[in-house]
Amino acid sequence: MKNSREKILKAAVAVFSRRGFHQAQVEEIAKKAGVGKGTIYLYFPNKAMLFSAAVSEGLEEIMAALQSELQSDVPFTEHFHILIRTSVTLYLKHGDLSKILINELTSGIGPAAMKEIEAVRERFIGFIAGVLEQGSRDGYIKPMDFRLAAAGIVGLMDSLCRFHFQSRGAVDSAQIAETMHAILSNGLLAK
Amino acid sequence: MKNSREKILKAAVAVFSRRGFHQAQVEEIAKKAGVGKGTIYLYFPNKAMLFSAAVSEGLEEIMAALQSELQSDVPFTEHFHILIRTSVTLYLKHGDLSKILINELTSGIGPAAMKEIEAVRERFIGFIAGVLEQGSRDGYIKPMDFRLAAAGIVGLMDSLCRFHFQSRGAVDSAQIAETMHAILSNGLLAK
Amino acid sequence: MKNSREKILKAAVAVFSRRGFHQAQVEEIAKKAGVGKGTIYLYFPNKAMLFSAAVSEGLEEIMAALQSELQSDVPFTEHFHILIRTSVTLYLKHGDLSKILINELTSGIGPAAMKEIEAVRERFIGFIAGVLEQGSRDGYIKPMDFRLAAAGIVGLMDSLCRFHFQSRGAVDSAQIAETMHAILSNGLLAK
Amino acid sequence: MKNSREKILKAAVAVFSRRGFHQAQVEEIAKKAGVGKGTIYLYFPNKAMLFSAAVSEGLEEIMAALQSELQSDVPFTEHFHILIRTSVTLYLKHGDLSKILINELTSGIGPAAMKEIEAVRERFIGFIAGVLEQGSRDGYIKPMDFRLAAAGIVGLMDSLCRFHFQSRGAVDSAQIAETMHAILSNGLLAK
DNA sequence: CATGAATGAGCTTTCATTCAT
DNA sequence: AATGAATGAAAGCTCATTCAT
Numbered sequence: 001m002k003n004s005r006e007k008i009l010k011a012a013v014a015v016f017s018r019r020g021f022h023q024a025q026v027e028e029i030a031k032k033a034g035v036g037k038g039t040i041y042l043y044f045p046n047k048a049m050l051f052s053a054a055v056s057e058g059l060e061e062i063m064a065a066l067q068s069e070l071q072s073d074v075p076f077t078e079h080f081h082i083l084i085r086t087s088v089t090l091y092l093k094h095g096d097l098s099k100i101l102i103n104e105l106t107s108g109i110g111p112a113a114m115k116e117i118e119a120v121r122e123r124f125i126g127f128i129a130g131v132l133e134q135g136s137r138d139g140y141i142k143p144m145d146f147r148l149a150a151a152g153i154v155g156l157m158d159s160l161c162r163f164h165f166q167s168r169g170a171v172d173s174a175q176i177a178e179t180m181h182a183i184l185s186n187g188l189l190a191k
Numbered sequence: 192m193k194n195s196r197e198k199i200l201k202a203a204v205a206v207f208s209r210r211g212f213h214q215a216q217v218e219e220i221a222k223k224a225g226v227g228k229g230t231i232y233l234y235f236p237n238k239a240m241l242f243s244a245a246v247s248e249g250l251e252e253i254m255a256a257l258q259s260e261l262q263s264d265v266p267f268t269e270h271f272h273i274l275i276r277t278s279v280t281l282y283l284k285h286g287d288l289s290k291i292l293i294n295e296l297t298s299g300i301g302p303a304a305m306k307e308i309e310a311v312r313e314r315f316i317g318f319i320a321g322v323l324e325q326g327s328r329d330g331y332i333k334p335m336d337f338r339l340a341a342a343g344i345v346g347l348m349d350s351l352c353r354f355h356f357q358s359r360g361a362v363d364s365a366q367i368a369e370t371m372h373a374i375l376s377n378g379l380l381a382k
Numbered sequence: 383m384k385n386s387r388e389k390i391l392k393a394a395v396a397v398f399s400r401r402g403f404h405q406a407q408v409e410e411i412a413k414k415a416g417v418g419k420g421t422i423y424l425y426f427p428n429k430a431m432l433f434s435a436a437v438s439e440g441l442e443e444i445m446a447a448l449q450s451e452l453q454s455d456v457p458f459t460e461h462f463h464i465l466i467r468t469s470v471t472l473y474l475k476h477g478d479l480s481k482i483l484i485n486e487l488t489s490g491i492g493p494a495a496m497k498e499i500e501a502v503r504e505r506f507i508g509f510i511a512g513v514l515e516q517g518s519r520d521g522y523i524k525p526m527d528f529r530l531a532a533a534g535i536v537g538l539m540d541s542l543c544r545f546h547f548q549s550r551g552a553v554d555s556a557q558i559a560e561t562m563h564a565i566l567s568n569g570l571l572a573k
Numbered sequence: 574m575k576n577s578r579e580k581i582l583k584a585a586v587a588v589f590s591r592r593g594f595h596q597a598q599v600e601e602i603a604k605k606a607g608v609g610k611g612t613i614y615l616y617f618p619n620k621a622m623l624f625s626a627a628v629s630e631g632l633e634e635i636m637a638a639l640q641s642e643l644q645s646d647v648p649f650t651e652h653f654h655i656l657i658r659t660s661v662t663l664y665l666k667h668g669d670l671s672k673i674l675i676n677e678l679t680s681g682i683g684p685a686a687m688k689e690i691e692a693v694r695e696r697f698i699g700f701i702a703g704v705l706e707q708g709s710r711d712g713y714i715k716p717m718d719f720r721l722a723a724a725g726i727v728g729l730m731d732s733l734c735r736f737h738f739q740s741r742g743a744v745d746s747a748q749i750a751e752t753m754h755a756i757l758s759n760g761l762l763a764k
Numbered sequence: 765c766a767t768g769a770a771t772g773a774g775c776t777t778t779c780a781t782t783c784a785t
Numbered sequence: 786a787a788t789g790a791a792t793g794a795a796a797g798c799t800c801a802t803t804c805a806t
Binding site: 533567 | 691757761
């Protein structure tokens with residue numbers, strides 16, 4: 001049996017993503033985690049901090065997974081494709097998280113937790129910008145404002161993934177990855 | 192002096208976008224609109240419906256503005272560029288709205304209002320998909336899943352605009368339009 | 383067309399009896415009376431006073447009708463019977479009123495209106511006590527505390543009439559009058 | 574120290590009877606019970622249900638007390654007298670309750686709670702009707718519509734007890750019991 | 765470490781009342 | 786005399802947080 005902190009975090013991600021920050025009730029998280037309400041306050045100072053911890057640790061996992069993917073040694077063009085596919089897969093798998101990350105950023109979470117979350121988002125965007133920059137140094141990516149582009153990519157991915165969730169299976173992971181790849185590699189214009 | 196309904200809607204957009212749906216207080220909206228709290232309930236049945244009305248009517252304006260832009264008769268390549276620039280400008284100008292549109296979609300607004308908002312988002316995505324499809328018929332845009340692409344474009348724009356708002360002026364409207372244009376026309380890959 | 387004051391009073395009786403004092407809304411009364419909300423405040427200082435006026439004037443009518451009945455000159459035993467039948471009929475006809483009179487006496491109407499209503503009830507009880515006293519002087523009614531008995535009679539009638547309203551026709555006016563007459567003339571005990 | 578539920582119910586009976594359903598404030602009940610406002614909602618889903626619980630449980634007590642009185646084995650005539658005296662005593666003792674039971678039946682309490690209360694009143698009337706029916710079988714009570722008569726008795730008692738409360742001591746318990754007994758045993762008519 | 769009964773600040777919403785027309 | 790748009794006090798209810806056990 002995992003320890004309480006883990007169980008709480010896992011339950012928190014699930015509940016927050018389903019309901020959003022304000023609609024989520026601490027009690028439901030406690031119940032889902034199989035602990036008492038009070039126990040949550042043993043590990044997290046308040047709801048907002050629990051929220052940012054949930055987001056933070058989840059995203060950290062995604063980044064670690066992507067990072068390890070980056071180690072492999074294949075030609076860039078293929079690498080680029082794989083990277084996108086992996087991102088989409090991870091993003092959809094951690095769908096809960098992504099919904100949170102996108103939807104709750106201005107929902108009045110309180111300044112402290114807010115800062116935490118923006119920092120996480122920053123780190124995520126920075127991570128992607130880093131990948132782009134490396135690709136650029138190796139001559140595969142056009143020079144550009146990498147952070148801006150990275151922010152755009154995150155938004156693109158979010159939006160496509162939301163489409164997936166809302167389409168209830170009509171649009172699958174592969175289609176999303178292909179659309180992303182198509183747009184990001186060559187744009188929309190016919191040659 | 193504008194009529195009350197207008198004043199309330201305007202104030203609502205401002206407050207909702209700053210605070211998010213749940214954090215926004217009806218009282219603050221009333222104060223900002225310069226009307227009594229009760230007056231709001233004369234025009235809107237409840238907070239959620241006020242919210243969806245605010246989003247809805249704002250977005251309608253944006254679409255109308257874009258629509259009129261589309262009438263002009265210039266070569267497509269240039270048109271494409273202009274369209275993106277106009278979109279970004281409008282989006283930034285109605286920044287309040289865009290933040291709402293993106294951030295509040297799952298925040299537990301109540302089913303009725305929720306449906307309204309999703310419908311608006313749908314309409315917006317559909318509108319963009321229509322533009323892409325027309326471009327494709329004329330041979331300027333690659334064939335693809337236009338609705339998916341449109342969803343992606345909205346996400347891309349959102350994310351870049353948010354970057355603008357958070358950078359507090361470090362990234363300007365032109366840069367965002369250029370980045371969008373660069374990505375959407377040719378993608379990220381160096382040739 | 384009756385004048386506004388009349389129309390308002392009539393509508394007030396109808397609405398108050400259907401909904402009770404607190405549930406009744408001034409707007410509904412105005413609508414039913416076919417006047418503007420503001421007009422009501424031209425004739426009555428506030429909701430509570432409108433309420434007590436409605437009760438008061440209605441009860442006054444009942445008493446007037448009973449009074450005229452009392453003038454007739456028939457043997458007391460028959461008179462007693464007729465009186466009860468007439469009372470029940472009137473009470474049921476003015477059912478709205480009776481419900482109000484019974485149900486709203488402690489509902490927190492505000493001290494001023496409250497006093498008015500209690501005064502009306504007093505007057506009604508006094509009226510019946512007077513009838514009993516006269517009957518006693520004529521040797522038809524046992525000596526007793528007439529006001530107390532009158533209060534009891536009003537309660538008895540109320541309760542039976544409510545039974546009528548709730549039974550939705552299963553118990554008719556005649557049955558109620560007979561039961562009242564049976565109890566009041568000889569009591570419940572078998573000889 | 575009694576448990577919270579008990580304390581709340583007791584306070585509720587007191588406050589509801591003094592103010593009536595609508596005028597009664599949950600906060601005042603909480604204060605009187607010596608608990609926090611929220612605690613009330615731990616035990617009762619809403620104000621209306623608290624109300625019906627208060628009425629219900631109080632009346633149940635009265636019926637239990639009367640029931641035990643009925644077990645005793647004395648001649649019926651005396652029994653009848655005793656029963657009325659006991660009823661009046663109980664009714665006056667639980668005066669709060671009786672006021673509620675009579676006054677609030679149409680005050681717009683909400684359908685669910687309303688039904689509960691009507692059911693309680695039904696049960697009470699049914700209980701008395703049962704007593705009458707038994708007396709009739711034993712030959713002491715005239716045959717009649719027992720439920721109708723029972724409803725009348727409740728109304729009679731109510732009204733007399735209200736008289737007691739309003740007379741501020743001028744009319745005592747014994748007088749009321751005697752008046753009831755006089756009316757119910759032999760009626761008002763002189764022989 | 766763990767709990768959940770208890771709390772009360774804070775929210776939305778209603779509706780009697782006013783007053784400019 | 787008549788109106789009804791506007792008001793804001795007032796109240797029920799929720800839920801994050803605490804703390805005695």
